[in-house]
Amino acid sequence: PRWLPPPETLHLWKEFETPEPAEIKAIQKSFLRHVTKTFARTAFNMDNFGSYQGTAYSLRDRLIDKWNITQQHHTREDPKRVYYLSLEFLLGRSLDSCLLSLGVKDIYKKALDELGFRLEDLIGEEVDAALGNGGLGRLAACYMDSLATLDYPAWGYGIRYNYGIFKQLIVDGYQTEFPDYWLNFGNPWEIERLDVSYEVRFRGYVNKVTEEDGTISYVWEGGEKVVAVAYDVPIPGYGTMNTINIRLWSAKPAREFDFAMFNDGNYEKAVEEQKSAENITSVLYPNDNHMVGKILRLKQQYFFVCATLQDAIRRFKKTNRPWSDFPYQVSIQLNDTHPTLGIPELQRILIDEEGLSWDDAWDIVTKTFSFTNHTVLPEALERWAVPLIQDLLPRHMMIIFDINLFFLQKVEKKFPGDRDRLRRMSIIEEGHPQNVRMAFLAIVGSHTVNGVAALHSNLIKNDIFPDFVEFYEGNKFTNVTNGITPRRWLHQCNPALSDFITQKLGSDSWVKDLEQLKKLKEFADDAAVQKQWMAIKRQNKVRLADYIHSITSIQVSPDSLFDIQVKRIHEYKRQFMNILGVIHRYLRLKKLTPEQRAKEVPRLVVFAGKSAPGYFIAKLVIKLINSVGEVVNNDPEIGDILKVVFIPNYNVSLAEIIIPASDISQHISTAGTEASGTSNMKFVLNGGIILGTVDGANIEIGEEIGEDNIFFFGVKADEVEDIRHLNRYRKIEMDPDLRNVLDAIERGTFGDPKIFEPLVATLTVGGDYYLISKDFASYIEAQADSDEAYKDKVGWAKKSILCTAGMSKFSSDRSINEYAERIWKIKPCTVPATLN
Numbered sequence: 092p093r094w095l096p097p098p099e100t101l102h103l104w105k106e107f108e109t110p111e112p113a114e115i116k117a118i119q120k121s122f123l124r125h126v127t128k129t130f131a132r133t134a135f136n137m138d139n140f141g142s143y144q145g146t147a148y149s150l151r152d153r154l155i156d157k158w159n160i161t162q163q164h165h166t167r168e169d170p171k172r173v174y175y176l177s178l179e180f181l182l183g184r185s186l187d188s189c190l191l192s193l194g195v196k197d198i199y200k201k202a203l204d205e206l207g208f209r210l211e212d213l214i215g216e217e218v219d220a221a222l223g224n225g226g227l228g229r230l231a232a233c234y235m236d237s238l239a240t241l242d243y244p245a246w247g248y249g250i251r252y253n254y255g256i257f258k259q260l261i262v263d264g265y266q267t268e269f270p271d272y273w274l275n276f277g278n279p280w281e282i283e284r285l286d287v288s289y290e291v292r293f294r295g296y297v298n299k300v301t302e303e304d305g306t307i308s309y310v311w312e313g314g315e316k317v318v319a320v321a322y323d324v325p326i327p328g329y330g331t332m333n334t335i336n337i338r339l340w341s342a343k344p345a346r347e348f349d350f351a352m353f354n355d356g357n358y359e360k361a362v363e364e365q366k367s368a369e370n371i372t373s374v375l376y377p378n379d380n381h382m383v384g385k386i387l388r389l390k391q392q393y394f395f396v397c398a399t400l401q402d403a404i405r406r407f408k409k410t411n412r413p414w415s416d417f418p419y420q421v422s423i424q425l426n427d428t429h430p431t432l433g434i435p436e437l438q439r440i441l442i443d444e445e446g447l448s449w450d451d452a453w454d455i456v457t458k459t460f461s462f463t464n465h466t467v468l469p470e471a472l473e474r475w476a477v478p479l480i481q482d483l484l485p486r487h488m489m490i491i492f493d494i495n496l497f498f499l500q501k502v503e504k505k506f507p508g509d510r511d512r513l514r515r516m517s518i519i520e521e522g523h524p525q526n527v528r529m530a531f532l533a534i535v536g537s538h539t540v541n542g543v544a545a546l547h548s549n550l551i552k553n554d555i556f557p558d559f560v561e562f563y564e565g566n567k568f569t570n571v572t573n574g575i576t577p578r579r580w581l582h583q584c585n586p587a588l589s590d591f592i593t594q595k596l597g598s599d600s601w602v603k604d605l606e607q608l609k610k611l612k613e614f615a616d617d618a619a620v621q622k623q624w625m626a627i628k629r630q631n632k633v634r635l636a637d638y639i640h641s642i643t644s645i646q647v648s649p650d651s652l653f654d655i656q657v658k659r660i661h662e663y664k665r666q667f668m669n670i671l672g673v674i675h676r677y678l679r680l681k682k683l684t685p686e687q688r689a690k691e692v693p694r695l696v697v698f699a700g701k702s703a704p705g706y707f708i709a710k711l712v713i714k715l716i717n718s719v720g721e722v723v724n725n726d727p728e729i730g731d732i733l734k735v736v737f738i739p740n741y742n743v744s745l746a747e748i749i750i751p752a753s754d755i756s757q758h759i760s761t762a763g764t765e766a767s768g769t770s771n772m773k774f775v776l777n778g779g780i781i782l783g784t785v786d787g788a789n790i791e792i793g794e795e796i797g798e799d800n801i802f803f804f805g806v807k808a809d810e811v812e813d814i815r816h817l818n819r820y821r822k823i824e825m826d827p828d829l830r831n832v833l834d835a836i837e838r839g840t841f842g843d844p845k846i847f848e849p850l851v852a853t854l855t856v857g858g859d860y861y862l863i864s865k866d867f868a869s870y871i872e873a874q875a876d877s878d879e880a881y882k883d884k885v886g887w888a889k890k891s892i893l894c895t896a897g898m899s900k901f902s903s904d905r906s907i908n909e910y911a912e913r914i915w916k917i918k919p920c921t922v923p924a925t926l927n
């Protein structure tokens with residue numbers, strides 16, 4: 092039974108539920124209270140970290156006030172909610188973004204200033220929350236920001252990994268990995284909810300029960316249990332009361348100890364179970380766009396959806412509605428196939444625990460779930476071995492077989508006698524062992540399936556799931572082009588440009604309404620604006636140059652063209668082609684006279700990004716970049732005309748420094764391989780120009796900003812298959828410039844050529860799957876075009892302004908509104924400033 096407050100005590104609660112005023116004195120008081128009471132420090136025992144903690148805790152109080160008001164309002168209104176299920180949330184730092192969202196940055200700055208602290212120094216003390224690999228996890232974080240800002244009643248659900256994505260150090264040019272124990276210094280941005288926990292079962296057996304009336308039911312029993320404990324991360328909307336929640340689950344043992352064993356003195360065995368439970372949420376799998384079929388990962392996936400569904404169902408049940416209302420109250424979005432076990436799990440709960448018929452249950456399931464596909468790369472599509480699922484989740488395996496059976500019966504009905512179609516469309520892939528194709532399960536169990544950019548959504552329909560498009564007559568498949576939050580990716584990371592835009596537009600309303608940016612087009616030819624615009628770009632380049640110097644000791648000139656490629660290291664993203672292009676440039680420069688060289692556009696080429704620890708070829712690319720940098724950067728003939736820098740440990744905070752500083756950024760994946768890309772949007776929003784392929788969201792960016800303001804090159808997606816076919820039979824000569832470059836590597840220009848043999852072999856004997864040779868000439872040409880264009884300072888400034896001005900479409904606010912209206916069918920639920 093729930094505890095109810097004695098009415099005469101309510102006024103006491105009221106005082107603490109009301110947010111504190113944003114006044115200097117109140118801020119200083121709460122800061123000092125936390126510093127002295129929460130962290131037991133004194134004026135004579137303080138440092139920047141201590142003041143970061145005090146500031147964060149003081150802000151956290153404000154967040155919690157807003158969060159509580161939001162939750163109370165939602166409970167009262169009971170709107171349809173969306174649950175965004177993602178195994179990754181790449182949030183980065185929170186202090187700065189919270190200060191901005193709550194509109195208290197200036198006043199906190201003043202309050203801290205008076206106490207002798209500099210806010211900028213405190214911001215630098217925070218460690219990134221890096222519970223994600225790359226674009227997919229960062230997209231989830233941007234979407235949370237937009238959901239909160241647009242007043243949607245939404246929840247994010249994920250896993251509280253003890254170790255986020257590893258830290259990357261470069262040792263002798265090679266990537267080395269170190270654990271990211273990010274919780275070591277505490278986490279002010281989470282609220283531990285020991286009152287919110289659920290049991291999760293693994294293994295065991297399935298009992299078949301025949302009732303007296305002959306109906307059959309199944310009970311899943313035995314096995315082992317672990318407990319999921321909630322950790323809540325409040326996400327404030329920008330300039331609104333709405334403060335949503337990301338609920339991250341942490342695994343705990345169901346029983347502290349086995350007491351019998353403990354009393355027998357078998358301590359090690361007694362804590363073993365405890366340890367193995369906690370292992371489930373220990374570590375984020377560090378693979379981007381690559382599936383590794385480890386049992387612990389499958390455990391993570393089920394642990395996550397099992398706890399999440401129990402939580403969503405508990406909330407639904409509070410209102411005593413019939414089950415048939417569920418899909419009208421609850422929308423569940425699957426961020427890729429990682430949470431797809433939610434589909435059989437909800438079906439299991441409805442039939443085994445709630446007693447619904449299969450058909451009624453399945454109707455609810457398929458009206459509740461929707462699924463986003465984020466890749467066409469075959470190695471990334473999840474397939475789990477049937478015996479693995481059978482062992483870990485025996486009841487779910489039965490249900491998946493049944494889902495498949497009923498589905499294939501429908502296919503057979505629609506396309507009688509087409510056995511090859513049944514084989515192609517089966518959720519169970521035949522083989523030894525059989526595999527569950529998770530994407531097929533996600534499609535069959537969802538009402539809507541979307542890709543993340545126009546080209547990608549077309550490829551899904553035509554290339555990877557055409558049978559399903561035909562079966563569902565196109566009705567399930569749609570596109571929602573990705574977006575990024577303009578709060579973090581312009582307003583926060585580029586304060587100078589943000590202020591300038593606000594000044595020119597006469598208002599800061601663009602921060603919540605990116606359509607406003609279109610008005611910047613008027614200023615594209617304005618000489619004074621161009622001058623200021625480029626001066627701001629230069630400031631940002633100085634900031635990056637200083638950072639590079641502090642980390643690598645390499646001195647770079649802010650007057651060179653900053654050419655940047657930062658993203659996960661992957662063959663399909665072709666960092667290899669970039670560095671081969673750098674070598675080509677270097678060889679060309681070496682042939683020039685000093686006078687000729689002086690006329691060249693000086694260029695800084697920046698790389699950053701992590702490789703999956705087990706991805707040998709990607710790691711060799713990192714080594715090659717560092718080896719080339721070593722030679723080029725120390726060549727006295729070259730000087731500032733060409734510099735090559737690999738910045739270690741790329742993460743969200745580093746992106747916030749790098750992105751505002753680009754003149755050119757490279758997004759050069761083989762056409763058809765990058766589903767969308769999202770850093771492309773961030774660079775262009777900050778006035779950087781893309782040099783890229785006709786791939787992913789590059790295409791739509793080009794449409795919006797105009798083809799004059801983007802350097803496109805390379806083959807188109809629909810040509811790739813034919814070229815690959817020719818490559819396989821070596822009917823294509825290698826590009827002669829590329830041949831020269833490879834010769835230089837093989838001559839030992841960049842150190843022991845033996846090291847790079849396997850890498851070079853991907854082009855010479857490996858069939859050049861990613862078409863580097865085919866695209867090389869047009870890549871070099873696009874690079875030359877960019878050099879020419881950069882010489883025209885006025886023309887370049889104009890391009891840069893038109894880039895920012897054309898980016899309205901790529902706000903995650905636009906993406907989220909599309910999901911809300913077209914897929915989730917949810918409406919904003921505006922939270923009043925105070926509760927009455």
Ligand code: CR6
Pocket residue numbers: 225226227228230379380427465466471543573765766767768769787
């Ligand atoms: N690796 C895509 O590759 C896309 C993001 C977010 C990716 C990338 O092009 O922008 O998702 N896919 O939609 C996966 O993670 C499977 C990514 O980040």
